[in-house]
Structures are given as structure tokens and as C-alpha cells.
Amino acid sequence: MYDxxxxxxxxxxxxxxxxxxxxxxxxxxxxxxxxxxxxxxxxDDQVASDVLGGFAIATMVPLIGVIAGTGxxxxxxxxxxxxxxxxxxxxRPRIIFTKLVVAIAVTMVFSAVPxxxxxxxxxxxxxxxxxxxxIAALVASIAYSALFLLLGTVSxxxxxxxxxxxxxxxxxxGSLVPGARTLSVQQWSLALAEKVGGGGAxxxxxxxxxxxxxxxxxxxxxxxxxxxxxxxxxxxxEE
Amino acid sequence: MSxxxxxxxxxxxxxxxxxxxxxxxxxxxxxxxxxxxxxxQSLRGSFGLGRSTKSKVLPMLLLGVMxxxxxxxxxxAIATPNTTQLPIKYTSFAIYLQAVIGLFIAAQAPQxxxxxxxxKSIPLYFSRPIERGDYVLAKFAAMVSALFxxxxxxxxxxxxxxxxxxxxxxxxxxxxxxxxxxVALLSVLFAGLGLVMAALTPRRGFGVAAVIAVLTITYGxxxxxxxxxxxxxxxxxxxxxxxxxxxxxVDGVQTAFLGADSAFPGGEGPGAGxxxxxxxxxxxxxxxxxxxxxxxxxxxxx
Numbered sequence: 001m002y003d004x005x006x007x008x009x010x011x012x013x014x015x016x017x018x019x020x021x022x023x024x025x026x027x028x029x030x031x032x033x034x035x036x037x038x039x040x041x042x043x044d045d046q047v048a049s050d051v052l053g054g055f056a057i058a059t060m061v062p063l064i065g066v067i068a069g070t071g072x073x074x075x076x077x078x079x080x081x082x083x084x085x086x087x088x089x090x091x092r093p094r095i096i097f098t099k100l101v102v103a104i105a106v107t108m109v110f111s112a113v114p115x116x117x118x119x120x121x122x123x124x125x126x127x128x129x130x131x132x133x134x135i136a137a138l139v140a141s142i143a144y145s146a147l148f149l150l151l152g153t154v155s156x157x158x159x160x161x162x163x164x165x166x167x168x169x170x171x172x173x174g175s176l177v178p179g180a181r182t183l184s185v186q187q188w189s190l191a192l193a194e195k196v197g198g199g200g201a202x203x204x205x206x207x208x209x210x211x212x213x214x215x216x217x218x219x220x221x222x223x224x225x226x227x228x229x230x231x232x233x234x235x236x237x238e239e
Numbered sequence: 240m241s242x243x244x245x246x247x248x249x250x251x252x253x254x255x256x257x258x259x260x261x262x263x264x265x266x267x268x269x270x271x272x273x274x275x276x277x278x279x280q281s282l283r284g285s286f287g288l289g290r291s292t293k294s295k296v297l298p299m300l301l302l303g304v305m306x307x308x309x310x311x312x313x314x315x316a317i318a319t320p321n322t323t324q325l326p327i328k329y330t331s332f333a334i335y336l337q338a339v340i341g342l343f344i345a346a347q348a349p350q351x352x353x354x355x356x357x358x359k360s361i362p363l364y365f366s367r368p369i370e371r372g373d374y375v376l377a378k379f380a381a382m383v384s385a386l387f388x389x390x391x392x393x394x395x396x397x398x399x400x401x402x403x404x405x406x407x408x409x410x411x412x413x414x415x416x417x418x419x420x421x422v423a424l425l426s427v428l429f430a431g432l433g434l435v436m437a438a439l440t441p442r443r444g445f446g447v448a449a450v451i452a453v454l455t456i457t458y459g460x461x462x463x464x465x466x467x468x469x470x471x472x473x474x475x476x477x478x479x480x481x482x483x484x485x486x487x488x489v490d491g492v493q494t495a496f497l498g499a500d501s502a503f504p505g506g507e508g509p510g511a512g513x514x515x516x517x518x519x520x521x522x523x524x525x526x527x528x529x530x531x532x533x534x535x536x537x538x539x540x541x
Contacts, residue, residue: 022449026456033460040464041471051463059459067448074444159444160297160346163451167338 003090003098010072010102022067023106026060027114034118045129048122049202052115052133057186057193061111061140062166068106069148070158072099077233078156086233093227100149100223107141132197140189143215146222147185153229181205188215274373277364281381285347286388294350301343302389305336309393313400324406325397329418330499332397333390333425337486340429341454343389344382348433349446351378357441361536375532382434386426394418417497425489428521429454431528432485438535457484462504469504478509482520491517 014020033051041047073096076082085095115137119130147165151158173180174187181187182205190204191211204211280289286302287295309332316325333340355361364374398415402408436453437446461484468476481487481503493499495514500506509517 022445022452026452029456029460033464037464037467040473041467047467047471050467054466055459055463059456063448063452063456067445070444075442078442078444157297157346159447160342163345163447164342167342167451167455172338 001094001097002101003094006085006090006095006098007102009085010099011106013075014068014071014102014106023064023110026064027110030056030060030114030118031121034121038121043123043126045123045127048119048126048129049133049197051122052119052129053190053202056111056115056118057133057136057140057190058171060114061107061137062144062170062186063163064111065107065141065144066148066159066162066166068103068110069145070152070162072103072106072145072149072152074152074158077152082233086230092230093224096149096153096223096227096230100146100226103145103149104142107145108138111141112137128197129202132193132202135196136189136193139192139215140185143185143188143219146219146226150222150226150229153226153233178205182210185215185218187211270368270370270373273367273369274377277369277374277377278381278384281351281378282384285351285381285385297346298343298389301339301346302392304339305389305393306396308336309396310400313397313404317400317404322404322406324410325401328499329394329397329414330421330493330497331502332393332418333422334486334490334502336393337458338455340386340390340425341451344386344429344433344454345447345450347385348382348430348437348450349440349443351382352434352438353441353443353446356438357443371533371536375529375536379430379434379529379532382430383426386430387423390422390426391419394422414498417493417499421489421493421497421499424492424521425486427525428485428489431525431532435528435531435535438532454485458486460484461487466504469507474505474507477503477505477507478513481509482517485524488517488521488524492521 015023033055037047037051073082076085086092112134116130116134119125119133123129125131148158148162151161155161169180170184170186174184187204187206188211190202191206191208193202194204195208206214283289286298312326316322327335355364361374365371369377394415398411401411401415432453433450436449440446440449461480465477465480465487468474468480478491481491487503490499490502491509492514494501494503494508495511495517499508501508
């Protein structure tokens with residue numbers, strides 16, 4: 001199911017030149033914040049949890065997910081060069097699967113690794129907080145990548161839609177309407193982190209079994225549907 | 240150009256074959272007209288007017304959300320007996336709904352400039368009698384106006400509602416004026432930053448992500464650190480940290496000069512002294528983004 005050539009092209013599209021800059025800026029910012037906070041406030045479990053939960057998981061991971069997930073396929077569909085790829089004897093679901101693997105890998109590297117480093121800087125993995133949030137970031141990377149890759153095949157405005165989901169649904173509605181939190185990748189991944197982290201420093205609004213089922217379901221369904229969408233893709237003109 | 244060919248027609252005898260082309264001798268509308276057209280087209284384009292139905296959906300939806308929230312606030316204030324003022328200040332409105340404003344600028348700034356770069360229509364603009372400065376000025380002004388429309392419309396609704404509810408006229412007018420100044424400042428600042436980020440990339444998708452990153456990520460980072468600084472007792476640092484994100488800059492300026500309540504943790508907004516620094520930073524950012532745009536279009540696509 002994995003096609004090395006498609007993967008290589010996708011990596012180059014994602015990490016080429018200026019596009020990668022934004023991917024580097026966010027993790028760098030997280031680490032700078034972690035260092036500043038450590039010097040400011042010293043090692044404190046609650047502060048570490050606030051920074052990782054409030055900035056890393058809530059803001060950074062979704063944003064990198066949007067960039068990597070939609071960036072893996074969006075620009076190609078946008079400028080029409082996807083037809084050269086589709087004309088090759090490679091199955092469409094296979095293309096999607098390969099692009100998904102690449103998007104997941106990129107999201108994981110740029111979100112989970114800095115989260116771990118920031119967590120170690122903040123409180124030296126006290127109460128397993130660094131590891132717990134890293135696991136949450138890893139799991140969230142998979143679900144976000146699948147979700148936003150699907151958006152990339154469905155709509156021309158995938159980035160905007162992805163941001164609306166990440167900012168308006170998860171952040172705004174999630175903080176106002178408790179029910180919205182049940183349907184949020186962020187809370188599902190935090191459910192896993194809650195299990196790993198000790199001392200109740202991390203809380204999630206979703207139970208672990210529900211979260212696991214929903215995570216797997218969203219990832220599988222999104223990938224399958226993206227494959228289906230790509231099979232019947234229509235190349236429209238620019239608006 | 241055309242005047243030269245007009246002069247060349249003088250020597251009829253040297254012509255081998257005259258296919259009857261005529262020089263244009265109608266009125267020439269000139270540079271100011273071209274600049275005005277570019278401005279109005281860009282402004283209409285930010286709301287999807289004159290474009291496809293699909294591209295009207297998002298901007299109109301965001302404008303609708305802003306106005307709806309304002310209408311609900313007004314309705315609640317009037318329906319509640321014995322209220323003498325609105326539940327929120329005019330200046331707080333844009334701060335509360337910053338996510339909506341951020342999405343609007345993120346979606347519309349790349350729409351306004353990235354496509355010109357990507358489809359190489361910039362040289363076509365410059366084949367008209369406009370110059371680099373005119374293009375930048377028109378796009379900048381259009382984006383500022385679009386943002387002003389989306390941020391000022393809900394304030395007008397609040398104001399009209401407040402007057403209909405027979406709240407104190409003098410107070411409401413003063414606060415409304417302060418709110419308008421604050422959203423005007425916000426519009427100029429956000430438009431500048433948004434256009435700079437969008438003009439750096441010809442890809443619309445990356446432009447959207449970059450604008451959101453500048454507006455939202457910095458806000459997330461700043462408010463996280465401010466929260467920590469406040470809980471750990473370093474309250475003196477809170478106002479200075481606000482210098483590092485656009486929305487907290489606007490918050491700081493209006494707290495210092497426009498009688499707003501700061502949204503900083505503990506309401507620790509800057510005083511008049513720090514407020515001057517805020518204002519200087521805002522003006523420097525606006526001037527800086529204009530300079531960057533001018534520089535960006537000095538040699539593009541030619």
C-alpha cells in the first residue's frame with residue numbers, strides 16, 4: 001500500500017523551501033516558551049501541564065496537522081498537477097494511504113518531538129507529564145492528518161475549513177459548549193494522556209474506550225472516504 | 240504608446256498597406272481612476288461580491304456571525320428590565336470575537352494578493368498607468384476597509400440598539416466613538432500583517448496558514464505566558480508581554496487610551512506610559528508592513 005515515489009514527491013512538496021519555515025517556527029516557539037517559563041517560574045507540574053495542554057496540544061498540533069494534512073494533497077489538486085499522478089497506474093487509495101503516512105510522519109516529527117523536549121525542559125518529565133502529552137500529540141497527529149487530508153480532497157478551501165474546525169469548533173465551542181468537547185480530536189487524545197499522566201494533572205472530558213473507538217473510526221473512515229473522493233475527483237477551474 | 244503610432248500615420252505615402260487601425264482618442268481616465276477601480280474591486284472581492292456564490296459563503300457567514308452576536312447582546316440588554324447600559328463595552332467586542340476577525344483576514348488577504356502573484360497577473364496591472372505604490376496602497380486600503388466593515392458593523396448595531404433602548408446618549412456616544420477608533424486601529428494593523436504574510440507566498444493555502452499563525456499562535460503563546468506570569472506573582476511583566484501579539488497590542492492601546500477594560504489576566508493592562516510604547520509598536524508595525532509590501536512588489540513577476 002506504500003508507494004516510495006509518491007512518498008518522496010510528497011515529502012518534497014511539504015518540506016521544500018519556504019513552506020517548511022512555518023513548520024519550523026511553531027516548534028521553535030514552543031521550546032522558547034518552555035525555556036522562558038522554566039526560568040520564570042521554575043519546575044512546576046501544573047505550569048508544565050498548562051503550557052503543554054494550552055499551547056502545544058490545543059494550538060500547535062492542530063495547526064501543524066492542517067498544514068501537513070492539507071499540504072500533502074491540496075496544492076497538487078489546486079494547480080492541477082495531480083492529473084499526472086492520477087494518470088499513472090497507481091491505485092487511488094494507495095496514493096491516499098501513502099500521502100497519509102507522509103502527513104502523519106511530518107506532523108509527528110514537528111509536533112510530538114518538540115512537545116517531548118518542551119515537557120522535559122519544563123519539569124523533567126515529572127509525573128510523566130512530558131510523556132503523556134507526547135503520546136497525546138502522536139495520537140492526535142494521526143487523526144488530524146487523516147481528517148485534514150480528507151478535507152484537502154473534498155474542498156478547495158481545505159485550509160480555511162481545517163482552521164475553522166481547529167479554532168472555532170475545538171477552541172471556541174469547546175470552551176463554551178461542553179457537548180462539543182465530546183466531538184474533538186484534542187479531547188480524544190487527551191483521554192489517552194490522562195491515562196498515562198499521574199496525579200490528575202491532565203483531564204479529558206471523554207472516557208478512554210470511547211476516545212479510542214472514535215479515534216480509530218475517524219482515521220479509518222476519513223482515509224477510506226478520501227480514497228473514494230480521489231477516484232471520482234473532478235478538476236474544477238479556479239472558481 | 241498610442242500617441243507615437245498616431246504621429247507615424249502622418250507619412251501616408253510610405254505605408255505599403257493601411258488596414259485601417261485607428262488610434263484611441265477617447266478620454267483617458269488615468270492613474271487615479273485605475274487606483275480607485277483596483278480599490279473598489281478588491282474591497283468587493285473581500286466579501287465575494289462580483290465573484291462566484293461559493294466565495295461569498297465564508298465572508299458573509301463571518302460578517303453574519305459578528306452582527307448576530309451584536310444583535311443578541313442588544314436584544315438581551317433591552318429585554319432585561321432596569322438596565323442602563325450594554326453588558327459589554329464597545330471596545331471589548333472585537334477582542335471577544337478575535338477568532339472570527341482572524342479567520343476573515345486569513346481567508347481574504349491571500350484571496351486579495353496571492354492569486355495575482357500565482358497567475359502572474361501582476362504585470363498586467365502594471366501595464367496600466369498605475370505604479371507599485373498605487374497597487375500596494377489600493378490593496379492595503381481595500382483590506383483595511385473590509386476589516387473595518389466587519390468590525391464596525393456590529394458596533395453600529397450595538398450603538399443603535401443602545402439608543403433605541405434609551406440608554407444615556409452622551410455616555411453611549413463617547414464609548415461608541417472610542418470603540419470605532421479602536422477597531423479602526425485594529426483594522427489597519429491586521430490588514431498590514433495579513434497582507435505581508437499573504438504577499439510572501441503565491442500559494443493561497445499556505446498564505447491562510449501563515450496569517451493564522453501570526454495572529455493566533457502569537458496570541459496563544461502570549462496569553463499562556465501572561466497567565467503563568469500572573470499566577471506566579473510577576474504581575475509587573477504581564478503588560479510588557481502583551482507587546483508580542485497583534486490582538487494584545489490593540490488591547491493594550493485601548494486600555495491605556497480608550498477607556499477599555501483589559502482582557503489581560505487580572506485586568507493588568509498597561510498604564511499611559513506603557514501605552515505609549517504600545518502605540519509606537521503598533522505604528523511601527525503598520526509602517527513596517529507597508530514598507531515590506533512596497534519592497535515585495537519592487538521586482539515581482541517581471
